[in-house]
Amino acid sequence: MTTYKILNVIERCIDCGGCFAICKDQNKVPEGTARVRVVTVNEGRLGEKNVAISCMHCDNPPCVAACPVKGITKREDGIVINDKDKCIGCGYCGWACPFGAPKYPHDLPAKLKEYEGIMDKCTFCVQPFEQGVERDQKPRCALFCATKGRLGGDIAQITPLYNAMKAGNVERLQGRV
Amino acid sequence: MSSHTAYVVFTVFSQMAVGALIAMVIADFLEKDKKFFETASWVIVPAVIISLAAILSHEARPLPAMMTMSTNIGSSWLSRESLMLTIFAILAVIYTCLWIFEPEYGSFKRISSSLHGLIAKIAKPFVPFRKPLGIIFALVGIAFLFISARAYMLLGLPAMNHITTPLFFIVTALLTGTMLVAAFLSIKYLMAPKEYAEPLGAYLGVAWKVVLGSVIAGIIVLAGYLRILKGAAASYGAELAQGMTRANILSGEMTTIFWLYIAIGFILTVILVAAVAAFLKKDVSKAAVLSIILFASVLVGELMGRLVLFGANVPLGEVMPYVISAII
Numbered sequence: 001m002t003t004y005k006i007l008n009v010i011e012r013c014i015d016c017g018g019c020f021a022i023c024k025d026q027n028k029v030p031e032g033t034a035r036v037r038v039v040t041v042n043e044g045r046l047g048e049k050n051v052a053i054s055c056m057h058c059d060n061p062p063c064v065a066a067c068p069v070k071g072i073t074k075r076e077d078g079i080v081i082n083d084k085d086k087c088i089g090c091g092y093c094g095w096a097c098p099f100g101a102p103k104y105p106h107d108l109p110a111k112l113k114e115y116e117g118i119m120d121k122c123t124f125c126v127q128p129f130e131q132g133v134e135r136d137q138k139p140r141c142a143l144f145c146a147t148k149g150r151l152g153g154d155i156a157q158i159t160p161l162y163n164a165m166k167a168g169n170v171e172r173l174q175g176r177v
Numbered sequence: 178m179s180s181h182t183a184y185v186v187f188t189v190f191s192q193m194a195v196g197a198l199i200a201m202v203i204a205d206f207l208e209k210d211k212k213f214f215e216t217a218s219w220v221i222v223p224a225v226i227i228s229l230a231a232i233l234s235h236e237a238r239p240l241p242a243m244m245t246m247s248t249n250i251g252s253s254w255l256s257r258e259s260l261m262l263t264i265f266a267i268l269a270v271i272y273t274c275l276w277i278f279e280p281e282y283g284s285f286k287r288i289s290s291s292l293h294g295l296i297a298k299i300a301k302p303f304v305p306f307r308k309p310l311g312i313i314f315a316l317v318g319i320a321f322l323f324i325s326a327r328a329y330m331l332l333g334l335p336a337m338n339h340i341t342t343p344l345f346f347i348v349t350a351l352l353t354g355t356m357l358v359a360a361f362l363s364i365k366y367l368m369a370p371k372e373y374a375e376p377l378g379a380y381l382g383v384a385w386k387v388v389l390g391s392v393i394a395g396i397i398v399l400a401g402y403l404r405i406l407k408g409a410a411a412s413y414g415a416e417l418a419q420g421m422t423r424a425n426i427l428s429g430e431m432t433t434i435f436w437l438y439i440a441i442g443f444i445l446t447v448i449l450v451a452a453v454a455a456f457l458k459k460d461v462s463k464a465a466v467l468s469i470i471l472f473a474s475v476l477v478g479e480l481m482g483r484l485v486l487f488g489a490n491v492p493l494g495e496v497m498p499y500v501i502s503a504i505i
Binding site for chain 1: 180235236237238239241242245246247248249252253254255256259329331332333334414492493494495497498499501502
């Protein structure tokens with residue numbers, strides 16, 4: 001059975017902002033909010049690292065348990081999505097999430113006012129910001145990552161790649177060497 | 178209303194309503210002039226309404242929130258809290274009715290004697306059971322306090338995920354509820370001092386002991402809370418979040434409010450409690466005036482304390498990038 005996940009090879013992230021930009025573009029995420037953010041730790045010091053943070057589509061998502069209106073669900077393929085029609089914008093999922101992934105956008109343009117304060121987060125690109133017909137599971141952040149440090153897809157396929165990258169022999173795995 | 182302000186007002190006023198109901202049950206057992214105590218029964222429901230208005234004001238969709246917040250009783254503590262608050266609000270209305278529609282001294286007759294007569298007929302068979310019903314309703318209120326506290330005890334909020342959260346809530350309920358009733362009774366006494374000196378004296382005699390005990394409990398809980406924040410936690414992330422919360426309280430953005438909380442909520446309150454106790458036997462009218470000031474002190478102190486609790490809190494999501502980068 002397919003289980004979709006996102007994995008980050010932290011050593012590879014150069015904080016180019018590509019994941020942030022492509023997510024904004026492809027999911028029509030308005031100004032003032034984002035589904036993925038890059039946090040730099042130890043900036044300018046030894047051990048500086050960049051960490052791309054978004055919804056991790058947890059196996060046992062605390063946001064699903066916390067949501068008082070059953071607005072967040074985990075699909076069979078592992079993707080956690082939020083029904084914006086059900087969401088009341090209480091902010092409780094934001095407290096429950098250990099990654100701080102849920103965002104509650106404000107000051108939205110007039111045509112998006114109905115989503116003011118309503119939770120938005122990474123949906124593995126199946127739902128753009130404006131809720132509509134579901135699309136294919138293609139995380140654009142992973143597809144467009146310049147250093148291939150962000151991996152998204154079936155956990156069975158991306159885990160060997162992740163392990164190889166962590167071990168530093170990704171080229172061998174991909175048959176390039 | 179901002180998110181923090183909404184939670185501060187919601188938690189303090191809902192707890193004050195529970196405390197006021199408990200205080201009214203105590204007043205009912207004092208066997209003094211029930212007509213005098215009846216006045217304070219009016220305060221419970223408005224406190225619940227203020228708390229409800231505060232929490233709904235922070236929702237993005239307040240009206241759907243009212244209808245759907247209790248949908249996920251199975252796993253969401255917020256749903257359970259919302260359901261318990263609804264139940265408590267209904268019980269608070271029933272309990273208030275048992276006072277204000279009492280056939281003899283119920284004060285609703287001054288608003289509408291015909292309506293009072295009608296509802297008093299329905300309430301009459303239940304009025305003799307007001308004391309046992311009050312105890313049951315107070316127990317439901319206490320259960321609400323624990324469920325409400327549990328709603329904030331999340332893994333994602335490590336600094337609040339401790340036993341100190343329900344203890345803070347109980348202290349707030351006892352402090353503010355007891356003094357809210359005391360303040361209203363004091364106002365009524367000041368309007369007719371000769372008539373009500375004895376029942377007010379009896380109530381304040383209990384109230385100052387409850388408040389003093391609650392202040393001492395509050396100091397112990399606060400010291401325990403700061404100690405817990407300094408200690409080890411379930412994970413490195415939780416420890417980091419707790420440490421940052423402690424820093425926010427003692428040497429960060431919440432420090433000024435924290436020391437004001439200590440000064441008003443504890444030091445000034447203890448001085449005023451001592452003054453109320455000292456004047457109680459000598460001059461009840463001075464004790465009444467001091468009780469009103471004491472209520473203001475307790476309320477402001479608790480609002481500040483709650484602002485510190487929510488405002489200084491660092492969620493796990495904020496520190497997670499630092500944790501992830503260190504372990505993978």
